[in-house]
Amino acid sequence: xxxxxxxxxxxxxxxxxxxxxxxxxxxxxxxxxxxxxxxxxxxxxxxxxxxxxxxxxxxxxxxxxxxxxxxxxxxxxxxxxxxxxxxxxxxxxxxxxxxxxxxxxxxxxxxxxxxxxxxxxxxxxxxxxxxxxxxxxxxxxxxxxxxxxxxxxxxxxxxxxxxxxxxxxxxxxxxxxxxxxxxxxxxxxxxxxxxxxxxxxxxxxxxxxxxxxxxxxxxxxxxxxxxx
Amino acid sequence: xxxxxxxxxxxxxxxxxxxxxxxxxxxxxxxxxxxxxxxxxxxxxxxxxxxxxxxxxxxxxxxxxxxxxxxxxxxxxxxxxxxxxxxxxxxxxxxxxxxxxxxxxxxxxxxxxxxxxxxxxxxxxxxxxxxxxxx
Numbered sequence: 001x002x003x004x005x006x007x008x009x010x011x012x013x014x015x016x017x018x019x020x021x022x023x024x025x026x027x028x029x030x031x032x033x034x035x036x037x038x039x040x041x042x043x044x045x046x047x048x049x050x051x052x053x054x055x056x057x058x059x060x061x062x063x064x065x066x067x068x069x070x071x072x073x074x075x076x077x078x079x080x081x082x083x084x085x086x087x088x089x090x091x092x093x094x095x096x097x098x099x100x101x102x103x104x105x106x107x108x109x110x111x112x113x114x115x116x117x118x119x120x121x122x123x124x125x126x127x128x129x130x131x132x133x134x135x136x137x138x139x140x141x142x143x144x145x146x147x148x149x150x151x152x153x154x155x156x157x158x159x160x161x162x163x164x165x166x167x168x169x170x171x172x173x174x175x176x177x178x179x180x181x182x183x184x185x186x187x188x189x190x191x192x193x194x195x196x197x198x199x200x201x202x203x204x205x206x207x208x209x210x211x212x213x214x215x216x217x218x219x220x221x222x223x224x225x226x227x228x
Numbered sequence: 229x230x231x232x233x234x235x236x237x238x239x240x241x242x243x244x245x246x247x248x249x250x251x252x253x254x255x256x257x258x259x260x261x262x263x264x265x266x267x268x269x270x271x272x273x274x275x276x277x278x279x280x281x282x283x284x285x286x287x288x289x290x291x292x293x294x295x296x297x298x299x300x301x302x303x304x305x306x307x308x309x310x311x312x313x314x315x316x317x318x319x320x321x322x323x324x325x326x327x328x329x330x331x332x333x334x335x336x337x338x339x340x341x342x343x344x345x346x347x348x349x350x351x352x353x354x355x356x357x358x359x360x361x362x363x
Contacts (some may be wrong), residue, residue: 003252008245012237012256012330100233128263129230132330157310158261184304190311193320 017132019101023136025107029091030113033219034121036135038159039143040152041125046073047202048143049120054080059219064107064115066099066124073122083112087126098129104136118219127152131159139218145170150183157191165196165214172201221226231265235272239282241332246281253286253336259327260294261310294327302325 011017039045053061062083065074074086087107089096096103104121111119114154121137123130131140142163144152147170153160159168167190174181181199188197198214200207242254258264266289269308277283297304298314305311312322 002339005334005336006245006338007334008241008332010241010245010332012234012241016237044283053330084254096233097230098233129233132230132262133233154310157312158263161312189315193313193322 013132016101019105020134020136020209023104024138026108027113027119027136027138032113032116032119033221034119034137034139035215035218036121036123036130036137036140037142038123038127038130038140038163039125039145040127040148043125043145043148045122045125045143045203046076048167048169048200048208048211049122050076050080051202051205051208052215053077053082053120056118056212056219059118059216060116061111061118061120061215061219064104064111064119066103066122068097068124083116085110085187096124096129097126098133099135100122101135109206116194118215127156127159131156131162139164141165141167142202143167143169144184146173146177146181148183148186150180153184153187153191160188160191160195163192163195165198167191167211168197168199169202171206172198172204189192230263231268232276233271234264235269235276237285237330238269238273238332239276239280242282242285242335243280245332245335246337249281250338251282251285251335252338253288254282255288255290255333255335257290257292257329257331257333259292259329261324261327261341262330264330290333292326296322296323297325298322 013066033049037045049063053063062085064085064087065077066087067073068089071086074084078084085107087099087103089099089103099121121135140163142159144166146168168181168184185197188195198207198210200211202208238254238256242251270287273287276286294307295304296307296312298317298319300319301314301317302312303316304325305315313320314322
């Protein structure tokens with residue numbers, strides 16, 4: 001029996017990237033800057049948003065909340081009187097571990113794009129998959145926390161390289177744990193030289209003003225932003 | 229477990245190029261930096277490919293080692309642990325020379341129609357058909 005070999009040579013995620021571009025065009029047209037916000041589960045994404053979204057001077061923010069199941073995080077944010085849209089990945093084959101461009105596409109009609117300046121897409125907690133799937137964002141921000149270990153950048157280089165800003169959360173715990181912040185910063189610099197970092201504690205509020213100012217700067221930034 | 233989504237991406241790409249013909253082998257080129265586990269991708273692919281032209285097809289892997297290149301000093305190095313600072317000049321203008329690939333390189337179509345029907349794909353410049361050795 002013969003087989004015929006057919007050359008393809010195509011990036012398998014091209015289809016995702018095309019849809020991401022369509023999302024991006026919709027966001028651009030509405031003048032909305034978009035952050036793809038990522039971290040491991042439990043690093044503090046939602047809490048870091050809670051600390052700032054209700055008080056961003058001159059910036060109207062909305063959140064697209066991605067979760068495998070449930071609306072706990074969306075409910076927390078909605079109680080701050082900002083528009084929150086829930087996107088569950090559960091219906092697709094047992095629950096995807098990340099958002100892809102198509103899922104975000106399905107949510108675009110329900111986003112209040114005319115009423116916001118900044119959309120934060122809170123991805124599913126995961127350090128591998130979200131970094132691979134563009135969803136139409138201007139930029140990517142990740143959270144790592146000091147309870148996760150200093151070597152995470154070396155283990156998940158794609159994620160750390162994909163981001164423009166790395167928030168290092170839970171620094172209020174530093175007196176209680178063996179964690180070397182300098183070592184983490186060194187490792188981040190090895191995989192993503194010169195990436196911006198902010199040390200924060202969502203609990204005590206340390207560093208939160210810097211995080212807030214960063215968001216305001218992004219929302220008012222002109223033109224396209226590098227998305228890694 | 230990004231392999232589930234990646235397997236869907238592979239199936240979609242293959243279906244687009246298979247033009248309705250049954251696919252027996254999918255040749256993939258995957259960079260080390262993509263952190264793909266072939267066994268896991270195989271596992272999901274078996275499910276996702278059901279009821280498509282890829283049903284029962286075999287995935288073959290070419291794993292591309294990761295190499296980085298410093299643009300100013302042209303130093304190139306391979307990585308086990310990723311260091312994106314140039315070991316020679318310490319600079320940060322470093323790019324991934326290889327290792328980020330996630331590519332369907334080619335597909336192998338089963339010949340279950342008369343020879344004349346296998347004239348190859350009709351519509352795309354980037355496709356070329358060639359016969360490989362009989363099994």
